[in-house]
Amino acid sequence: MKTRPLGNTGLQVPILSFGASSLGQEFRSVTMEDALQSVRVALDCGLTFIDTSPFYGRGMSEVLLGVALRDAPRDQYLLCTKLGRYDLAHFDFSAKRVAESVDVSLHRLRTDHLDVILCHDIEFTPMQQIVDETLPALRRIQRQGKARHIGFSGYPQKIFRFICDQAPVDCVLSYNQYTLQNDRFASETVPYLKKKGVGAMNAGPFSARLLTNAPLPAWLKEPEDVKAAARKAAAHCQQRGVDIAQLALQFSLAHPDIATTIAGSANPENIRKWARWAEQPIDEQLLREVLAIFQPVKNIGHVEGLAENN
Numbered sequence: 394m395k396t397r398p399l400g401n402t403g404l405q406v407p408i409l410s411f412g413a414s415s416l417g418q419e420f421r422s423v424t425m426e427d428a429l430q431s432v433r434v435a436l437d438c439g440l441t442f443i444d445t446s447p448f449y450g451r452g453m454s455e456v457l458l459g460v461a462l463r464d465a466p467r468d469q470y471l472l473c474t475k476l477g478r479y480d481l482a483h484f485d486f487s488a489k490r491v492a493e494s495v496d497v498s499l500h501r502l503r504t505d506h507l508d509v510i511l512c513h514d515i516e517f518t519p520m521q522q523i524v525d526e527t528l529p530a531l532r533r534i535q536r537q538g539k540a541r542h543i544g545f546s547g548y549p550q551k552i553f554r555f556i557c558d559q560a561p562v563d564c565v566l567s568y569n570q571y572t573l574q575n576d577r578f579a580s581e582t583v584p585y586l587k588k589k590g591v592g593a594m595n596a597g598p599f600s601a602r603l604l605t606n607a608p609l610p611a612w613l614k615e616p617e618d619v620k621a622a623a624r625k626a627a628a629h630c631q632q633r634g635v636d637i638a639q640l641a642l643q644f645s646l647a648h649p650d651i652a653t654t655i656a657g658s659a660n661p662e663n664i665r666k667w668a669r670w671a672e673q674p675i676d677e678q679l680l681r682e683v684l685a686i687f688q689p690v691k692n693i694g695h696v697e698g699l700a701e702n703n
Contacts, residue, residue, distance in 0.1 A: 394439025396669065397666060399652045400565050400592025402542045403691035404508065405441060410442035411435035411664070412484060412657025416457045417450020420610075423659040425457075432461035434661040444566075444596070444655050446513050447498060448473035453605055455501035458526060463503055474498045475513035477527065481523045484518050488530035495534050501545045506538060511566055514598045516552055516698025524559045544592070548697040553582045555702075557589055564592030564652075571595045571651060572627070572631035573604055573641050573693055574687045583650050596655040598645035606631070614695040621633065626686045633679055640683060641677040 394407040414420075416428045435443070443462075445454045455474060463472065476494040477486040495510065510531060515523050523545060529541040543555060546566035553565055563588065570578040578595060587591045599605050601613055603623045613620070623637075630637040645654040656667055696703045 394668070396440075397649070398592075399594070399650045400540075400564055401590035401642050402592055402644050403697075404592075406442045406471060406594075407439050408653055409440055409642075409667060410594075410653045410655045411440040411477065412655040412665060413443060413445040413454045413458055413538070414449040414657045415659040417448075417452075417454035419449055427659050428540065428569075429462060429663065430661045431459045431659045431664055432458060434664045436465060438594065438664060440668070441469065442471045442653055444473045444657075445502075447494060447501075448478045448479065448480070449476070451480065452497075452501060454623050455498055459501050459503040459685075467487070467504060471508040472502060472504060473509035473511065474502065474507055475511045477515070477517060478517070484514075486512060486515070486518055486522055486527040490597060491527060491530035491534065495539055499539065506599065507540045508532065509542045509544065509564060510540040511543070514547050514698065515545050515556070516547045516549050516702040519699070520552060520555055523556055528556075531684055546584075546596075547702075548694075549703045550577050550581045552702055553633075555654065557591060559584070562591055562690065563573070564594060566594040566596055566655070568596035569647055570597075570694070571602045571648065571654075572600045573637075573644050573683055574600060574690065575692050577692050577694070579648055579651065580692075583648070587650050588700065592684040593647055593651050594653050595648075595651045598642050598654050598656055599638055600641075602692045604641035606636060612699075616690075616695070617646060619690045620688050622690045626683045627684060629686060630679065633676075635676060637680060639673075639681070640679060641672045642670050643673070644680065646671055647675065 396405040460516045534540050542563035544562045544564040568579040627637040
């Protein structure tokens with residue numbers, strides 16, 4: 394698997410990383426065997442950066458990762474977890490909870506350090522607290538050797554400048570905002586991050602199944618015209634004998650200034666398929682045709698978190 398540098402952290406990360414949200418049964422029920430095997434297959438395929446959160450399965454993802462990784466040499470993978478979001482509407486970014494959350498995550502993951510720790514979905518909270526309290530608390534965790542690098546994650550592009558203009562961070566994670574339909578992360582934010590030496594990570598290349606052939610979930614927040622364009626694009630790809638998910642993944646992986654793209658599944662066959670797609674050249678003509686289909690709805694998204702943070 395090809396790698397890229399994660400900003401100025403010194404870490405080399407695979408361009409395709411493993412997202413462990415599915416291990417927490419966030420989207421469907423999974424068997425224990427599939428959950429554990431998906432982690433092992435990810436490592437075998439070179440997806441050696443693993444992203445999780447205490448929010449995923451309300452701790453289940455971290456616990457299962459700890460089990461799956463217990464026999465893997467710690468220097469053979471990079472581990473990222475998050476803090477601050479613990480349930481759909483439960484957020485706590487206080488300094489006290491930072492210290493508690495990191496220790497609980499280390500216990501669940503059966504490790505003595507995290508390679509990256511991120512404040513999770515900060516758009517749901519008044520963000521000045523992240524600058525004034527949460528990040529300083531994380532720097533203390535970093536000095537204690539419990540985390541190598543710190544940052545934050547979220548959806549609205551406003552959050553990245555708001556935080557990075559006030560506080561130094563090592564890396565950030567954006568989701569569903571560098572896809573075939575929405576490139577705001579790359580066009581609005583990545584050049585700014587690059588100048589600051591902040592590592593850029595992208596999650597959700599399939600945009601919550603929007604860019605797949607799977608039925609669209611009821612909870613998908615995108616407007617109807619975006620969904621209609623996605624169905625049209627998927628049908629166009631199918632006529633050309635290509636799964637739109639392949640094109641979506643290859644598009645996200647290709648950006649040279651986005652260190653890694655995180656995709657998650659508890660299905661080992663999906664991970665093997667993604668790893669194969671990552672090695673194959675993108676169909677440039679098909680890409681142009683699909684981007685043209687999405688042009689009328691390009692960069693149309695939704696509001697996430699507090700209105701003031703959008």
